[in-house]
Amino acid sequence: MIQKMSNVIITSLGIRGRTGELTPNMVLKFAEAFGTLVGTGNNILIARDTRITSRMFRNEVINGLISVGVNVYNLGVAPSPCLLYNMQNWDFSGGIMITGSHLAENWNGIKFIDGDTKTYITTKYLKKVKAIYESQKFAFADYNNMGNFYRYDGLNNYIHGILDRINIPIIKRKKFKIVLDPVAGCGLAVTPQLFIRMRCKTQIINDSMNSSIPYFPRKIEPTPENLGALSKAVVKSKADIGFAHDLDADRVAIAENETGKIFPEDLGLAIIVKDYLENHENCTLVVNVASSKIFHDLAKKFHADYEEVKVGEVYVATRLNEILKMKQNIIGGEGSCGGIMIPAFNNARDGPLACAKILEIMAKNDMTISELVKKLPKYYFTKEKIRYPNGKYKNIIEALEEKYSKNYEINSIDGVKFSNKSSWFLVRASGTEPIMRIFIETEKESKSKKLANEIMELINEIISEPPKKD
Numbered sequence: 001m002i003q004k005m006s007n008v009i010i011t012s013l014g015i016r017g018r019t020g021e022l023t024p025n026m027v028l029k030f031a032e033a034f035g036t037l038v039g040t041g042n043n044i045l046i047a048r049d050t051r052i053t054s055r056m057f058r059n060e061v062i063n064g065l066i067s068v069g070v071n072v073y074n075l076g077v078a079p080s081p082c083l084l085y086n087m088q089n090w091d092f093s094g095g096i097m098i099t100g101s102h103l104a105e106n107w108n109g110i111k112f113i114d115g116d117t118k119t120y121i122t123t124k125y126l127k128k129v130k131a132i133y134e135s136q137k138f139a140f141a142d143y144n145n146m147g148n149f150y151r152y153d154g155l156n157n158y159i160h161g162i163l164d165r166i167n168i169p170i171i172k173r174k175k176f177k178i179v180l181d182p183v184a185g186c187g188l189a190v191t192p193q194l195f196i197r198m199r200c201k202t203q204i205i206n207d208s209m210n211s212s213i214p215y216f217p218r219k220i221e222p223t224p225e226n227l228g229a230l231s232k233a234v235v236k237s238k239a240d241i242g243f244a245h246d247l248d249a250d251r252v253a254i255a256e257n258e259t260g261k262i263f264p265e266d267l268g269l270a271i272i273v274k275d276y277l278e279n280h281e282n283c284t285l286v287v288n289v290a291s292s293k294i295f296h297d298l299a300k301k302f303h304a305d306y307e308e309v310k311v312g313e314v315y316v317a318t319r320l321n322e323i324l325k326m327k328q329n330i331i332g333g334e335g336s337c338g339g340i341m342i343p344a345f346n347n348a349r350d351g352p353l354a355c356a357k358i359l360e361i362m363a364k365n366d367m368t369i370s371e372l373v374k375k376l377p378k379y380y381f382t383k384e385k386i387r388y389p390n391g392k393y394k395n396i397i398e399a400l401e402e403k404y405s406k407n408y409e410i411n412s413i414d415g416v417k418f419s420n421k422s423s424w425f426l427v428r429a430s431g432t433e434p435i436m437r438i439f440i441e442t443e444k445e446s447k448s449k450k451l452a453n454e455i456m457e458l459i460n461e462i463i464s465e466p467p468k469k470d
Contacts, residue, residue, distance in 0.1 A: 007021040008021055008022050008026065010126070010130065011109070011111075012120075012123060012126075012312045012314050012315070013111050013112065013120035013121060013126070013312070013313070013314045014109055014110050014111040014112050014120075014121075014126070015030060015109055015110055016100060016103065016107060016108065016109030016110075017107065017108070017109070018106050018107055019053055019106050019107070019108065022108060022109065024056055024057065024059075024060045025060075027057045027060040027061060027064075027110060028060040028061075028063060028064045029064070029133055029136070029138075030064070030110060030129065030133055031060060031061040031062075031063075031064025031065050031096065031110075032064040032065075032067060032068050032132075032133075032138040032140075033129045033130070033132035033133040033138065034065075034094065034096065034112055034129050035064060035065040035067075035068040035069075035070040035139075035147075036068050036132050036137070036138050036139040037125075037128055037129055037132060038070055038093050038094040038115065039069075039070075039093070039139075040068065040069030040070065040139065040141055040145055040147075041069060041070075041071070041145070042070055042071070042093035042094070042115070043070070043071045043072075043073060043091065043092050043093055044065055044070050044071070044072055044073070044092060044093060044094045044095060044096060044115075045073045045075060045083060045086055045087060045090075045092045045094075045095045045096075045113075045152065045154070046058065046061055046062070046065075046072060046073070046074055046075065046083075046095065046096045046097070046098070047074075047075035047076065047077070047078040047079075047080075047082065047083040047095075047096075047097055047098070047186075048076070048077060048078075048097070048098035048099065049077065049098065049099040049100065049101075049185060049186050049247045049248045050077055050184060050185050050186065050209065050247065051099070051100060051105060051108055051215075051247065052105075052215060053108045054098045054099065054108060057098045057108060057110065058074075058098055061096055061098060061110065062074070062149060065096075065147055066146055066147035066148070066149060067138075067140055067141065067146070067147075068138055068139050068140055068141055068147070069139070069140075069141030069145045069146060069147050070147040071147045071148045071149075071150065072147060072148070072149050072150070073092070073150045073151075073152040074149065074150065074151055074152055075152050075154045075155070076151070077186055077189055078154065078155055078158075078186055078189060078190075079158075079186040079187055079189070079190055079245075079248055079249035079250065079351065079352060080097050080099060080101070080111070080186070080248040080249065080250045080348065080349075081158075081249065081250055081346055081348045081349065081350035081351065081352065081353065082154060082155060082158040082186075082189075082190060082249075082352075083095055083097050083113070083154070084113060084118065084119065084346055084347070084348035085154075085157070085158045085161055085345075085346045085348070085350075086152075086154035086157055086158065087113055087115070087118045088118040088346060088347065089157065089161070090154075090157075092115055093115035094112065094113060094114065094115040095112070095113030095115070096110055096111070096112060096113070097110070097111040097113070097248065098110050099111065099186075099247060099248040100220075100247065101246055101247060101248050101250065101251075102220055102221040102222070102246035102247065102251060103220065103221075104219070104220060105213075105214060105215055105216050105220060112125070112126065112129065117317075117318070117321055118347065119314065119317035119318070119321065119347050119348060120313060120314040120317065120348075121314070122314065122318065155189055155190060158190065158352075159190055159193050159194060159197075161345065161346075162194060162345075162352060162353050162356050163194065163197055163356075165345055165353075165356075166198075166356045166357070166359075166360050167360050167363070167364065168197065168198055170360070170363040170364050171198040171199075171200070171359050171360060171363045172198060172199045173363070174240075174359075174362070174363045175199060175200070175201065176198075176200045176201070176240045176241065176359060176362070176363075177200070177201045177202075177203075177237065177238065177239045177240050178195055178200050178201070178202045178203070178239055178240065178241055178242070178243065178359075179202075179203045179204075179205060179230060179233045179234045179237060179239045179241075179242040179243075179255070180192065180195070180202055180203070180204050180205070180242070180243050180244075181204075181205050181206045181218070181222075181227065181229065181230040181233075181242070181243070181244040181245070182204065182206065182207060182244075182245050182249070183206050183216055183217065183218055183220055183222070183244070183245060183246065183247060184206060184207055184208055184209045184216055184217055185216075185220075185245055185246065185247035185248065185249060186245075186247065186248050186249045187245035187249035187351060187352060188204075188207055190249065190352045191243070191245065191249065191351070191352045191355055192204060194352060194355065194356050195355075198356075198359065200359070203233060203237055203239070205229055205230065205233050206218050206229060206230075216247075220246055220247050221246060222244040222245060222246050222251055222252070222253035223253070223262075224253075224261075224262040227244050227253060227255065227262050230242045230244050230253075230255050230260070230262070231255050231259075231260030231261065231262060232260060233260075234255045234256075234257065234260040235258075235259065235260040239257065240257050240362070240368065240369070241254065241255065241256070241257055241358070241359075241362070241369045242254065242255030242256075242260065243255070243355050243358075244262075245351045246351075249351040249352060250313075250339055250348065250349040250350065250351055251265075251339055251349065251351050252268060252339075252351040252352075252354045252355055253265065253268075254267070254268045254358065254369060256368075256369050256370045256373070257368050257369055257370060258368075258370060263369075263373060264292075264381055265335065266291060266292040266294060266295075266335040266381075267294075267373050267376065268340075268354055268358060269291075269295075269333045269334075269335050269339070269340050269354070270292065270294045270295065270298065270335070270376050271358060271361055271372050271373070271376070272331075272340050272354060272357045272358065272361065273285060273295060273298055273331055273333070273340075274298050274302075274375070274376065275357070275361045276331045276342070277298055277299070277301075277302035277304050277331075278302060280329040281329065282327060282329055283299075283302065283304040283305070283329045283330065283331065284304060284305040284306075284307065284323050284327065284329070284330045284331075285298070285299045285304050285305070285306050285307070285330075285331055285332065286307045286308075286309060286316055286319050286320055286323070286330070286331075286332035287307075287308060287309075287316070287332060287333055287334065287335050288308065288309055288310065288311045288312070288315065288316060288334050288335065288414070289308045289309070289310065289311060289411075289413050289414050289415070289417050289426055290311050290334075290335070290414075290426055290428075290439050291308070291333075291334065291335025292335050292379055292381065292441060293377070293379055293424060293441055294335075294376055294377050294379060295335060297377045298377075307319060308413060309413065309414075310413055310414035311334070311414050311428065312334075313334060313339065313341075313348065313349050316332045316333065316334060316341060317332075317341065317343075317347045317348065319332070320332050320341060320343045320347055321343070321347060324343050324347075328344060330343055330344075331343075333349065334349060339351070339354075340353060340354040340357065378443070379441050379442065379443060380441065380442055380443070380444065380445040380447075380448040381439070381440070381441045381448065382439075382440040382441075382448045382449065382451075382452045383437070383438070383439055383440070384437070384438040384440070384452055384455075384456055385435055385436065385437045385438065386435070386436050386438070386456065386459055386460075386463075387434055387435055387436075388434055388435075388436050388459070388463055389434070389463060390434060392462060392463055393429050393436070395462050395465070396427070396436070396459050396462045396463070397416050397427065399458055399459075399461075399462050400416065400418070400427060400455070400458065400459075401416070403458060404418050407420055408420050408424075414426075414428060415427050415428030415429065422442060422443045422447075423440070423441060423442035423443065423447065423448075423451065424440075424441055425438060425439060425440040425441070425451065425455060426438070426439040427455075436459070438452070438455055438456070438459075440452050440455070
């Protein structure tokens with residue numbers, strides 16, 4: 001009998017849920033569904049993060065795929081961008097990443113990769129997987145056509161791929177001192193190896209799991225409030241820079257060299273984008289709608305085409321794939337979470353690549369990370385969230401449009417975004433719970449706080465209004 005999915009979330013690229021709600025049997029059946037869609041005799045590459053439940057779910061994924069005649073190649077513990085890089089460069093018909101990414105350790109999920117596009121599957125593809133899961137029409141193989149299991153060493157492929165894109169000699173000459181916080185996750189298998197090859201002196205913190213709950217040495221998401229130990233270590237060791245990953249290393253946070261301050265997520269991506277646009281002609285830059293106006297300014301300065309898409313890695317990757325058919329010089333990312341995407345190398349958010357690129361840019365410009373940040377346009381960002389009653393979302397959006405439409409352009413790519421020359425704000429409803437997220441960015445810090453207060457006051461007014469009678 002099929003298990004109900006009431007507490008499991010269907011995301012834009014797979015499924016996720018809390019331990020006990022996302023069960024081994026559910027993972028098994030989704031693997032069977034995905035394998036049925038990929039087809040008997042084809043090859044699927046899998047990897048996992050370091051969560052306790054990821055080992056359990058890996059076994060279910062392997063069993064499910066083999067049972068429908070799919071050959072399984074296992075990367076083991078590896079960053080999500082490592083899996084996607086190997087997908088792009090070797091012949092696989094699909095991929096599965098077992099990870100909860102930046103979510104708390106009692107969460108986990110599986111992400112599906114399309115063998116044709118070599119990036120995360122689209123919503124349309126995921127609906128087909130879900131339909132097979134719900135109908136239980138799995139294409140189980142007979143004894144002669146069962147899939148096989150192979151271990152696959154793709155970590156070195158990925159490490160060498162990054163090193164081949166980086167000017168290693170100039171980094172070696174700088175002899176950088178680095179602090180790395182991989183939160184005992186997948187980045188530990190890759191990022192220190194990059195630093196060794198670059199002859200950087202590296203101090204690694206939070207590299208071991210605990211023997212009991214909480215298993216991880218800090219909260220997993222690499223946000224300033226979770227990276228106090230990194231900030232302190234950078235200052236104490238007089239390091240040139242600090243880096244932190246989430247569990248599957250598709251993200252990177254950066255600590256500056258003087259005070260250990262954690263920079264906003266957009267800034268690391270912006271440094272890499274600026275360098276790329278300076279050194280390539282006829283470029284296109286693609287980011288999500290929640291990304292800083294810095295990216296628009298950089299595109300304008302370097303005469304690059306600029307596009308915004310929905311929030312979610314799959315939407316950036318899909319658009320980059322479309323543009324890649326027409327031109328080569330393209331770059332993108334999710335500024336709202338610091339993920340760099342360079343399709344010529346890897347059409348995925350890539351934390352280890354971002355670390356290497358930042359060091360290269362510091363070295364070739366002979367500048368500290370703080371000096372590079374000061375070269376970027378300056379904006380002030382505020383993020384708010386608020387719960388709202390069912391049926392109130394439309395009223396809230398209408399009130400905002402009525403108040404701000406005269407001074408702001410409005411688009412509805414994802415939620416509703418209000419933009420003018422000096423500021424913007426985005427209002428998005430969560431797809432899984434009655435929460436509204438508000439992103440605000442302005443040229444002046446005082447205006448950012450004032451605008452945030454103004455918007456929140458208006459939303460609270462609408463929420464507190466009694467329902468209108470028919």
